[in-house]
Amino acid sequence: GRTVPAAPPRLASATVAALAEAVADLPHAHDTSDASDAVAGTAASAGMVEGVERWFRAFALEHRAARPAGTGGARAWRLSGHGPLWKAVAPLLPDDPSAPPALAVFLPEDPPDQAVSDLLTAAREAVRHGVPLTVVDHGDTASGFLAGLAAEHPDAALRRIAVVDSPVAAVADALSAAWEGHAEVTVDASGARLTSVHRPLALPPDGPPLAPGDVLLVTGGGRGIGLETASHLAERWNVRLALLGRSDPGADPALAANLRRLRDEGATFDYVPADLRDARSVRAALDRLTARLGPVRGVVHGGAVNRPARFLDLTEQDFADHDAPKRRGLRVLLDALDTAGLRLLVTYGSVIGRFGLPGEAHYALANGRQRELARVLARELPGCRVRNIDWTAWSGAGMGERLAVLDTLTRTGVDPIPVAAGVRLLARIAESAAGPTSVVAAGRLPALERRTGGALTHTPGVELVTEHRLSSAHLPWLRDHRIDGLLVLPAVAALDLMARAAGELTGGPAACVTGGAFTRPVIVPDDGERVVRVCALADEDGGVRVALRSDETGFAIDHFTGTVTAAPPPPALPVPGPAPEAAVPVHDGRALYGPLFFHGPAFQRLLRYERLEARGCRALLDPGDASVAGPLGDLFRNDASIHVVQACVPHRRLLPVGCDRFTVHATATASGGGPGHGPGHGPGHGHADGPLVLTARERAHHGADHTYDVLLTDASGTPLLSWTGLRLRDVGPLLDGHGLPPVLVGPYVQRHLDDLLPRAAVRPVHGGFAVAGDAALATAPDGSPDPWPGEADRLARLTGEPPARSLERLRTVAACLRAAGGDAAERPAVGGVYENGWVTLRTGTHEIASAVVTVAGRDAPLVLAAAARKGTRKGAGT
Ligand SMILES: NC(=O)c1ccc[n+]([C@@H]2O[C@H](COP(=O)([O-])OP(=O)(O)OC[C@H]3O[C@@H](n4cnc5c(N)ncnc54)[C@H](OP(=O)(O)O)[C@@H]3O)[C@@H](O)[C@H]2O)c1
Incomplete structure (x- = not known):
């Protein structure tokens, strides 16, 4: 009665009870609404459509001009919060105490706990009493918190205005604008109003930020994705690992096994238990780790907890508990470290902290606060590469690796990142000096998709999968492309569909297809339609790999593939035509x-x-x-x-x-x-x-x-x-040498003689033929009425043609032999009889090929023979 899991369950270490629980968590087979709102701000997609291949990329925030918004009418504004902006904005807002109320909370950069407490108070009022709430976010704290809240409370009016050194009047204008539901807008330093989108980020490699032997501290490094990170970077960068987590390996067999694995891998490391909530324990642990390994040069901060609950059930303590290992833990850590020596600081955030998820307001806010701290630290630590990575769910390790969670996410169109791809992507992000402090690292994720235009899936700049219905009713010219009775989509039409998908994906011109493989034709039913699916995936080098599939094969195999390039086409090379x-x-x-x-x-x-x-x-x-x-x-x-x-x-x-x-x-x-x-x-x-x-x-x-x-x-x-x-x-x-149009006789004869008598080097010239210097070609019979009596009957038995026709052949062969300097008295022996009436013969000195070709418009067939001296090299002359 339950649906089949969309992701394969990990059963190796599951107990029967855990398995039963997991199965019970799966949606009923008839219930398709289970996960419809699981990922904030997006509609659930019906299963995962297959693309060219799975992909995992880094994305950066980009801004575009926002559409102008109307004014929101009079409001009784209640402002709270911190930072200089709110005091300056307050007098500029058209305030009408008799109008409906509206809340605005001002969050300063790296907001302190009191500012966050004000935010939570206002958010509770907004969802409980339906009062519109705007968060003026000076920095990058609140996006996931508000988006998740909006998904949990679809009737609430929740808006985030992101500001960075923005003019006060422009912020007041943005506050006064009308909005509905959940909205996000940025006011930039010039006062322009912008919307934000995530676009794939190029990661040009600049080499590891740490030197071999440097010490990398990984918090949460004893398990989950922290462990995988540590294991990968130890090998890739040849660094020594300082690992920190709450648990004691002496009392935790799973942790002990993880550490054994690192040892078996040959990593140099030390693990010390410490609680990130407790500054003293962190300081003591770091003292021990640095004494044993040396000063810390890099940090990957992965400590976290996540206990989902609905927003209205969450207490201040829940928020504090989730913040403790993340933002506050990072502060504690940095206070205990010599930050002047740091060259790398990576904080592990979550797409939940960016795009929200119902039941995760506290976790989203903790991740948002940590991201904002990383943004500020990037300014404060100029010698250190600071990166916050908002990860999608991982499969194979970590907190997402719980059957029901991954399964639900997969159903909603999230492609969890496997461990190997995750650690590789982390390394590429850390090894690239370019790019912003904060990135999203994900595969398919509804929040990154564009949901318009009828595509099956569309992640701008990365992936597009579209379908087209082909029928001769809509494309009448298909009827003019019939092969052996079947309507076949021309290869160039397939290439056009592929170029079109690539163009839509990149927004650039598509003028070149490389590596085209037309593996299987697309057949369109005479009176029906054929659905083709075009899957396009942008490579990081600018090309777009495209695969065209068909419902005829259940979209399971590629019919056409190739890479469409948006780069300017290379210059045309001359193609030497015939002389x-x-x-x-x-x-x-x-x-x-x-x-x-x-x-x-x-x-x-x-x-x-x-x-x-x-x-x-x-x-x-x-x-x-x-x-x-x-x-x-x-x-x-x-x-x-x-x-x-x-x-x-x-x-x-x-x-x-x-x-x-x-x-x-x-x-x-x-x-x-x-x-x-x-x-x-x-x-x-x-x-x-x-x-x-x-x-x-x-x-x-x-x-x-x-x-x-x-x-x-x-x-x-x-x-x-x-x-x-x-x-x-x-x-x-094709044609079979019967009724051959005269224009085709030249290539027809040349093709066959190239195979049967390459030494003759036959070429068509001016309606006749040229041959190599000591070869000859004859199209008229010899004067002798029967050069080799009895031979014509024997040949006719082999070819199945009338003896008179065989005789004509032999007379032409004799003429040809003579012209080639052979001895026409020597009776040739038949070498082979081939398709379309081609025959080879030989004498002691010569090889001969003979043909009878029926030419359209000629009463009599063309009887020809070519002869070349044995062992003669193919040459040019005529
Ligand atoms: N896994 C995912 O799908 C995913 C997705 C997006 C983002 N992330 C982020 O990636 C990071 C690692 O996640 P994960 O999935 O590997 O989590 P995990 O398996 O639950 O591991 C969390 C780690 O954090 C440590 N930790 C928690 N609280 C701590 C504290 N107060 N002091 C010291 N250590 C503490 C834990 O140590 P003990 O176990 O010893 O307590 C554990 O090693 C987190 O920041 C998470 O938000 C994960």
């Missing part, structure tokens, strides 16, 4: 749609090939009208830049399976519409009139994969797009 001799016979490129290309009218952009051979081409494309364009520009143009290459391998169907890089070079503004979203003006529109020019060159061919570089320019030669390392996979036969 001018590879000019092709007059033809209409559009006539190849059908026999060669599967694409319907919307995609038909090829005007004609100018030059064409097996390993490259130069083609002219219709620029079209970009009627369907996304962030990567004209969809049909982009598709043509792939499919036109098919003519180089006309007898095998090639489909794109990946690329090293796809780049849109032109820089016109992106339309951002995505495929199917109407006429676009995306990047890549040519400016010069006239056909677009495509050059393609095969750079590798291994097994079924052909790798091409492609460049598309406008008529004036301005690069529009390029593919570097476009991988096309041979997925099966």
Whole structure:
């Protein structure tokens, strides 16, 4: 009758009773409202949608201009608190004793207990009697406290105005403004009103803040995440550990085992029990630790308690108890230390202290006060790197590691940070000199998400997961992209969706996809729809990794992946097309749609090939009208830049399976519409009139994969797009040498002879062929009526063709042998019979390949043979 835990329970050390209790704590299977308001200020998300991969990052507070607010009407103001600001602001407030009451509490920097007591008194009145409360927070104390309170008491009107050297008049204005429910606003030093958002923080590495052998003090270092921190940093920085906690390892087997683990890991450490609430015991412990290990150079302050309770049930003592190991404990510690020698001070706070959580007002306030103290200390200790880390929940260690807590958090969309990721992130934060004093360290967390725009999850600057419904009803051009009867989403349309997601995530242009892997096509049902999910994750180096998944495979596997880069696209490299001799016979490129290309009218952009051979081409494309364009520009143009290459391998169907890089070079503004979203003006529109020019060159061919570089320019030669390392996979036969359009005969013959008779080095030139110096190619029979009597019948039995056709072959072979300097009297032996009527033969001196090719528009098939002397190296001549 209970739901399955969203996070795997840790059962190794659980008793049966603990397990039963844990199961009882799980929500009923039918009850989905259990955790709906567990994380302050956010709606519960329905389960965790999978992204590219799990991530854990540091975030810093950023400010944006706030929307102007109307005035809040007359109020009977009751002000309390401390600090200079409130006395200055009071006379500026429009006060009307007959109007409804409003409370304002002024918290000074690093507020003393009396100021906090005033805050608690006002907060109780606000939630009990519905009196609106504003906290003017000089610093960074009260955000989590107020947000958690608001989540616990949704009807209360609770506002925080953060001030830092703000003009008095601007603070009075902000106080007089109207607001509803829970609100936060910052008034900066210029008087501007700002809202705050958290944005991912770059952490450029500057090396460890401590030297090997230095002493690092970790409070709460005997268990939980303090222990994990100590263990990791001892190894990573080669520092010695001074550990402090309340418990005595002699009376606490779990603590004793933790310390044994550190010893086994080879850490140099000492643990001394002391109570952070008691200055004398802390001083004595530090004396002992420094006497044994040396002076303390770094501190990680992780001591804490957390006993959740509803706000109205909390006493002043509860608040004091939670503050004692945190802010007050830190003061006690610093009073007992030589702070001039400190180079690192890290305080462990919590996202609860930043964003709040029902039942955690006291814990939130303790964390907020500690964070504010760290902010002040950063000023007071200029030689010391001070960092407050507001951690998300950890899994695998610490106070969050209680089954029901993690489970509830996971249900609400929190991704708890595993120990290994947590300690690594801590080290990166501590090793970076850049950045603000206080950071949030978290994975997915509803409080960091943007809840608008229909995304499944969106953490600005980090992660976006969106879904799109694809159907031929909405995207009629899909009907023009049918392969073997199936509507297949073109690879370039998938890339467009990926670029669009990356652009939405970073707010920047998306003109380049690297490392593209098109692992599995997306098939759209003829009369239904296909849901694709696009998962984007911003890497810290600026690229966005994107995976496109589909409901056809339950969103479980990647169909398309790649990294979209927002950086300016690299310059286009020239792609050498075929030499001018590879000019092709007059033809209409559009006539190849059908026999060669599967694409319907919307995609038909090829005007004609100018030059064409097996390993490259130069083609002219219709620029079209970009009627369907996304962030990567004209969809049909982009598709043509792939499919036109098919003519180089006309007898095998090639489909794109990946690329090293796809780049849109032109820089016109992106339309951002995505495929199917109407006429676009995306990047890549040519400016010069006239056909677009495509050059393609095969750079590798291994097994079924052909790798091409492609460049598309406008008529004036301005690069529009390029593919570097476009991988096309041979997925099966095509054309089969039957009814081959004349323009394709050149690459068709060249491809086969490259495989069967590479020494001949055949190249199409001006509608005919060139071969290596001592090779020959013949397309007309020898004068002798039957050069090798009886041979034609034997060959016909092998090929299954009429004997007359075999005879014609042999006469062409004889002509070819003679032209290649062979002895036409020597009867050749058949080497092999291959697909599409290709045959190899050999004499004592020569190897020969023979083919019969049915060419469209010709009554008689083309019978040809090529011969090359055995052992002759492939050469250039014609
Ligand atoms: N775990 C999480 O998910 C999480 C999330 C966000 C923030 N944090 C923060 O990370 C820090 C460590 O948390 P944790 O999860 O590791 O907690 P924990 O497992 O409960 O450990 C807390 C540690 O603090 C020590 N401590 C408590 N009161 C003390 C006092 N008066 N004097 C000396 N030591 C005292 C405890 O020592 P004894 O056990 O010997 O009493 C223990 O070693 C805390 O600041 C917490 O707020 C944790």
